[in-house]
Amino acid sequence: GSADISRGQSKAAMCTACHGANGISVLPDYPNLAGQKAGYLEQALKAYRDGQRQHQIMAPMAQGLTDQEITDVAAFYASQQQAPTAAAATVASQ
Amino acid sequence: GSADISRGQSKAAMCTACHGANGISVLPDYPNLAGQKAGYLEQALKAYRDGQRQHQIMAPMAQGLTDQEITDVAAFYASQQQAPTAAAATVASQ
Numbered sequence: 001g002s003a004d005i006s007r008g009q010s011k012a013a014m015c016t017a018c019h020g021a022n023g024i025s026v027l028p029d030y031p032n033l034a035g036q037k038a039g040y041l042e043q044a045l046k047a048y049r050d051g052q053r054q055h056q057i058m059a060p061m062a063q064g065l066t067d068q069e070i071t072d073v074a075a076f077y078a079s080q081q082q083a084p085t086a087a088a089a090t091v092a093s094q
Numbered sequence: 095g096s097a098d099i100s101r102g103q104s105k106a107a108m109c110t111a112c113h114g115a116n117g118i119s120v121l122p123d124y125p126n127l128a129g130q131k132a133g134y135l136e137q138a139l140k141a142y143r144d145g146q147r148q149h150q151i152m153a154p155m156a157q158g159l160t161d162q163e164i165t166d167v168a169a170f171y172a173s174q175q176q177a178p179t180a181a182a183a184t185v186a187s188q
Contacts, residue, residue: 028133035129035176039122053147082129082176 001068003038008076011069014061015077023080034080041074095162097132102170105163108155109171117174128174135168 012019015033019025023034033041047053048062049070065073106113109127113119117128127135141147142156143164159167 025131025134028131029137030131031134032130036126037119037122037124040119040125043123 001071003071003075005072005076005079007069008072008074011065012073012076015073018057019077023077024082032082033077035082036078038071038074038078041077042070045070045074095165097165097169099166099170099173102163102166102168105159106167106170109167112151113171117171117176126176127171129176130172132165132168132172135171136164139164139168 018027018030019033023032023036025032044053045062045065046067048055048058049065051059062070112121112124113127117126117130119126138147139156139159140161142149142152143159145153156164
């Protein structure tokens with residue numbers, strides 16, 4: 001079905017611990033999700049859900065998600081603005 | 095060694111076909127790299143290089159890269175501004 005960003009936002013509550021509420025991750029090893037391609041995010045979540053892509057933390061996170069929930073969460077993070085100011089973005093290495 | 099963004103930019107010439115010269119990917123299935131965490135990009139490139147992460151296109155791309163080249167390419171894309179305008183970022187699904 002079509003993406004519902006607000007539903008995605010509530011579903012993404014469990015993601016905020018690592019990926020941040022605004023999609024800017026809390027640690028350099030975790031990817032930022034803000035403004036990422038929705039198609040890529042859906043693909044990654046499905047790969048974690050179906051075991052195509054292995055990850056100790058992401059596998060259980062993606063486990064019970066339906067396709068619709070994946071679509072919503074992906075659309076939510078894709079809609080997040082990544083770098084409010086140009087200065088923030090040009091920090092060479094986060 | 096420390097990251098050299100301009101060296102990373104030239105090294106990233108081969109990445110632009112899919113990930114775009116400015117790190118905004120050309121297709122919804124390919125991830126944007128602009129403003130991504132440098133640490134995450136390094137981890138991903140090493141995983142593709144060492145076969146920890148499988149991908150038909152990325153494996154050969156990462157194959158011959160040295161750690162320093164990976165550090166430079168990661169720093170280059172991490173330094174790219176992702177969304178020049180807020181409007182661009184709030185497009186619900188790319």
